[in-house]
Amino acid sequence: MKPYSGACDQNRDPILAVLKELLAVETIDPQPKILEVGTGTAQHAVYFAKAFPQATWQCSDQQQYHAGIQLWLDEAQLPNLIPPISLNVSKDPWPTEKFDVLYSANVMHIMHWQNVIDLFKQGANCLKPSGLMVCYGPFNFAGQYTSPSNAQFDQSLRMRDPESGIRNFEDLQKLADEAELNFVSNYEMPANNRILVWQK
C-alpha cells in the first residue's frame, strides 16, 4: 500500500502557491530542474510535478523510503518526475548535476544537526548560480517558538530522538553564510510553519 501523510494533503496548496511565485522569477530557468531532499511519501513530488509540467522533479531520500516513493511514481506516470536517488545528505554522494531549486519539506527538524550542516554545504554546491534552496517546516526565531503547539511538537521530537528538533533560523543563517547562500524570504504558512528561501 502507498505510504500516506495527511499533512502533505493539507500543506500542498499553500506550498504550491509559494513555489509558483518563486519559479516565476526571471533568474530561474523556465524549465527548472528541482532536487527534492527527503521526498518521504512522494505526495508533494507527484502534486508539484503535475503542477509544473515544464520542470523536472528529481526525488531523493534514504534507501528505506524508495519502495513507497516508487508506488506513488508508478501510479502517477509523469514523464517529468524522476525516480529517487539514494541520498542521505551526510553519507551518500550528492548528484554532480546542478539544479535550479533544492526543495525540502519537514526535513530539517527530523535530521540530526550534522545532517543539516551537510545539507547546506552540499546543497549549495548542487545549485546553479541564482539557484534557490526552499525549505518548508517549523522554525524558531531568536530561540523562540512561534506557537505553543510548535513547543510541544519540539518536545515530542526530542523525546523520540534527542538529536532532532526544530531548528533556529539564526543557526541556519550561519550555515547559509558559510555556504554563500543569501537569505531571500520567510513566508508565513498555515499551522505555524514557514518557507525559508536562500539563493546562491
Ligand SMILES: C[S@@+](CC[C@H](N)C(=O)[O-])C[C@H]1O[C@@H](n2cnc3c(N)ncnc32)[C@H](O)[C@@H]1O
Ligand atoms: C517527516 S519526513 C518528511 C517527508 C516529506 N518531505 C513530507 O513533507 O512529508 C522527514 C524526511 O527527512 C528525511 N531525512 C531524515 N534524515 C535524513 C538524512 N540524513 N538525509 C536525507 N534525508 C533525511 C527522511 O528520510 C524523511 O523523508
